[in-house]
Amino acid sequence: MRAPKQTPTPNPSDDLAYQKAILSSVSRTFALTIPLLPPSIEKVVGNTYLLCRIVDTIEDAAELSAQTKQSLSALFLDAVLEKTPVESFVEPCLEALKNYSNPDEIDLIANTPTVLRILHTCSSNDQQAVSRCVSIMSEGMSFFHGKQNQAGLQDLAEFEKYCYVVAGVVGELLTTIFSNHSRAFERALVGHENLAIAFGQALQMTNILKDSPEDKARGVSWKPMNVSQAELLKIAYQKLHDSLQYILLIPKEEQGMRRFCFLAFGLAVMTLSKIAQRKEFDSKDEVKLSKSAVMKFYGFTKIAVKSDVLMKAFFYLNSRSLIK
Structure with missing residues (x-):
C-alpha cells in the first residue's frame, strides 16, 4: 500500500x-x-x-x-x-x-x-490591528460597490467616508504599529490621533484624482458630485498639511518610520502639483512622476527627515499650486 x-x-x-x-x-x-x-x-x-x-x-x-x-x-x-x-x-x-x-x-x-x-x-497586537483594518476596509468597500457609477459620490461627506474606509483606516493601522514600536511616538500622538486618518486620506485623494481618467473609461467616478477639481485640490492640500504634522510627531531617532511616511507624502505632493498645473488630462501617465524624479526625491528624503525645517520647506515650495 x-x-x-x-x-x-x-x-x-x-x-x-x-x-x-x-x-x-x-x-x-x-x-x-x-x-x-x-x-x-x-x-x-x-x-x-x-x-x-x-x-x-x-x-x-x-x-x-x-x-x-x-x-x-x-x-x-x-x-x-x-x-x-x-x-x-x-x-x-x-x-x-x-x-x-x-x-x-x-x-x-x-x-x-x-x-x-x-x-x-x-x-498578537499587530494581528489584531491588521484584522481591524482589513475588516473596516473590506466591509466599507462592499458598501461602496453598490454606489459605483459615472456621476460620482453623492457629496463631500460620502467622499470623506470612502477615503476613510479605503485609506484613512490604514493611517490608523500604521499609527498602532508605530506606537507599539515607539513609546515616544505614542506619547507625542496623544490628542492628535485624527492626523493619522488625514495621512491615509491624502494618499487616497491623490490616487482618486490621478486615476480619474481610467476610472471614467470604465464607467466609475470616486469624486464627489458637484465639487470642482480646484475645490478637491484645496481639500487635498489641507489633508497634506495635516499629514506633515503627523510625520513631524515621529521622533527624529525613528529615521526609518519618518522616511517611510515622508517619501509617500512627498510623492503625493508632487503628483498633485502636476495635476493642479493641468486643466485636464486623459491618462494618469500624463501626471505620473518619472522614475528619475522619484529616485531624486528618494535620495532627498535621507537628508530631509533629519530636519523639520527642510520637510516644511519642501511642502511649502511644492504645494502652492494646490491653493491657487
Whole structure:
C-alpha cells in the first residue's frame, strides 16, 4: 500500500521572499517605501499592504457585478479572520477573475495562503490591528460597490467616508504599529490621533484624482458630485498639511518610520502639483512622476527627515499650486 503523499511544510523564509518579490511587482511606490521601515515592522506593514491590495483588486475588476464583489469581499474577510479555510476564498475569486488583465495581482490572490501565513507569525497586537483594518476596509468597500457609477459620490461627506474606509483606516493601522514600536511616538500622538486618518486620506485623494481618467473609461467616478477639481485640490492640500504634522510627531531617532511616511507624502505632493498645473488630462501617465524624479526625491528624503525645517520647506515650495 502506497503511503499518502506528504504536503511539504511551508518555509517561513520562502514566504517572506515571496512577499518581497510580489510587493515589487504590484506597487513601485510601496516597494520603495516599506523596506525603509525598521525590520520589526517592515514585515507586518508589507503584509498589510498585500492584504489591502487583494481587496483593491476585487474592487478594480470592472467585469464583476457589485453583488459578486460583495460576495468575494465577505469570503476574503472570513479567511483573514480565520472563520473559513482560505481556499474558500481563493478558488471562487480566481474563477471570477479568470479574464482579469493583471497577472501579478492574480498571482497575489493565488498566494493568499502565503500572505496569511506571514500574518500569523506577527505579534498578537499587530494581528489584531491588521484584522481591524482589513475588516473596516473590506466591509466599507462592499458598501461602496453598490454606489459605483459615472456621476460620482453623492457629496463631500460620502467622499470623506470612502477615503476613510479605503485609506484613512490604514493611517490608523500604521499609527498602532508605530506606537507599539515607539513609546515616544505614542506619547507625542496623544490628542492628535485624527492626523493619522488625514495621512491615509491624502494618499487616497491623490490616487482618486490621478486615476480619474481610467476610472471614467470604465464607467466609475470616486469624486464627489458637484465639487470642482480646484475645490478637491484645496481639500487635498489641507489633508497634506495635516499629514506633515503627523510625520513631524515621529521622533527624529525613528529615521526609518519618518522616511517611510515622508517619501509617500512627498510623492503625493508632487503628483498633485502636476495635476493642479493641468486643466485636464486623459491618462494618469500624463501626471505620473518619472522614475528619475522619484529616485531624486528618494535620495532627498535621507537628508530631509533629519530636519523639520527642510520637510516644511519642501511642502511649502511644492504645494502652492494646490491653493491657487
